[in-house]
Amino acid sequence: MLAEGGYDTLSIEQVADRAGVHKTTVYRRWPTKLDLVVDATRERSREHVPVPDTGTFAGDLRALARSVAANLRSPRVRTMTSNLVAAAATSPELSARTHEFWAERLEMTRRVVDRAVARGEIAATSNHELIIEALVGPLYLRLLLTGEAIDDDTADRIAELVAAGAAGTGTGPVSERR
Amino acid sequence: MLAEGGYDTLSIEQVADRAGVHKTTVYRRWPTKLDLVVDATRERSREHVPVPDTGTFAGDLRALARSVAANLRSPRVRTMTSNLVAAAATSPELSARTHEFWAERLEMTRRVVDRAVARGEIAATSNHELIIEALVGPLYLRLLLTGEAIDDDTADRIAELVAAGAAGTGTGPVSERR
Numbered sequence: 533m534l535a536e537g538g539y540d541t542l543s544i545e546q547v548a549d550r551a552g553v554h555k556t557t558v559y560r561r562w563p564t565k566l567d568l569v570v571d572a573t574r575e576r577s578r579e580h581v582p583v584p585d586t587g588t589f590a591g592d593l594r595a596l597a598r599s600v601a602a603n604l605r606s607p608r609v610r611t612m613t614s615n616l617v618a619a620a621a622t623s624p625e626l627s628a629r630t631h632e633f634w635a636e637r638l639e640m641t642r643r644v645v646d647r648a649v650a651r652g653e654i655a656a657t658s659n660h661e662l663i664i665e666a667l668v669g670p671l672y673l674r675l676l677l678t679g680e681a682i683d684d685d686t687a688d689r690i691a692e693l694v695a696a697g698a699a700g701t702g703t704g705p706v707s708e709r710r
Numbered sequence: 711m712l713a714e715g716g717y718d719t720l721s722i723e724q725v726a727d728r729a730g731v732h733k734t735t736v737y738r739r740w741p742t743k744l745d746l747v748v749d750a751t752r753e754r755s756r757e758h759v760p761v762p763d764t765g766t767f768a769g770d771l772r773a774l775a776r777s778v779a780a781n782l783r784s785p786r787v788r789t790m791t792s793n794l795v796a797a798a799a800t801s802p803e804l805s806a807r808t809h810e811f812w813a814e815r816l817e818m819t820r821r822v823v824d825r826a827v828a829r830g831e832i833a834a835t836s837n838h839e840l841i842i843e844a845l846v847g848p849l850y851l852r853l854l855l856t857g858e859a860i861d862d863d864t865a866d867r868i869a870e871l872v873a874a875g876a877a878g879t880g881t882g883p884v885s886e887r888r
Contacts, residue, residue: 538799612801618796618855621716621789631857638856659871662848662864665856666871669847670840676795676854678816678843679809686840693837693844697875 533610539619570629589648590695597687604682654698666695713786717797749806767826768873775865782853782860832876845872
């Protein structure tokens with residue numbers, strides 16, 4: 533429904549109608565539309581963009597980039613994301629919740645980087661927190677601004693670039709591998 | 711005015727009023743509001759985010775990331791960008807023009823990569839077209855979704871990550887330098 537009509541026109545009453553339940557059933561778990569939308573987004577992300585654990589850093593980055601790309605190719609997700617960004621532009625509250633959602637997602641996803649450090653694949657550097665942003669940033673840039681294709685090939689090449697960058701800016705074990 | 715009230719409420723009449731000219735003066739150069747907005751955005755980008763030429767690939771990436779970051783820290787640009795993304799979500803025409811604008815900007819900016827290849831700093835790889843996107847993507851991600859700080863330190867670290875990635879995924883001259 534978020535993809536169909538946008539955030540502003542969405543109402544808990546309509547969601548309850550569609551789900552075939554009384555609106556109080558929805559309100560009991562999600563007191564506001566904002567809570568419902570944030571929770572739905574979180575749920576969808578967990579399901580469609582799981583934190584990968586392939587055993588290698590390069591493999592994890594590729595898996596993550598591919599699942600984000602696949603998610604952003606879904607017409608529903610495209611519209612939903614654009615609608616949320618649009619609504620957040622005029623709602624400080626939605627904007628704050630979006631930031632929270634992203635902080636949580638990035639925190640979860642950074643496990644990929646922590647594991648790579650633990651395995652000695654990359655060194656612990658100050659660029660850590662940026663690795664996931666560098667991976668997904670270009671995909672969202674394509675969705676929201678450039679309109680270029682978000683295909684698996686693009687996902688793979690971004691993953692390759694970021695993996696090499698993470699290795700290249702590190703010190704310690706990584707430099708021995710080169 | 712785009713930052714103040716958004717795209718939807720902007721009108722050429724108001725722009726003419728503010729500029730103290732007759733509206734026909736504006737219409738003569740910009741037949742539609744869309745033309746005016748796209749041209750204003752283009753002009754602002756050329757001025758505030760010039761294509762750097764520092765003599766080194768790392769220097770160019772850092773200069774570019776810093777100027778994009780400085781631009782995105784401006785409250786006007788932040789609001790303008792959010793407003794444009796929001797308006798593009800419901801206007802296929804604005805969306806198409808935004809894509810054109812970005813294609814043009816990326817094309818211009820890729821000179822930085824071409825020069826680095828010409829100087830033998832990085833090898834010609836299929837990741838070329840992604841280098842600039844990897845550099846600016848995370849900054850726009852922070853603006854539009856995560857809300858995290860877009861400071862010079864972040865810009866420098868992204869530039870460093872992408873420079874290392876571009877060198878690391880290349881073959882040829884670059885591997886000798888490592």
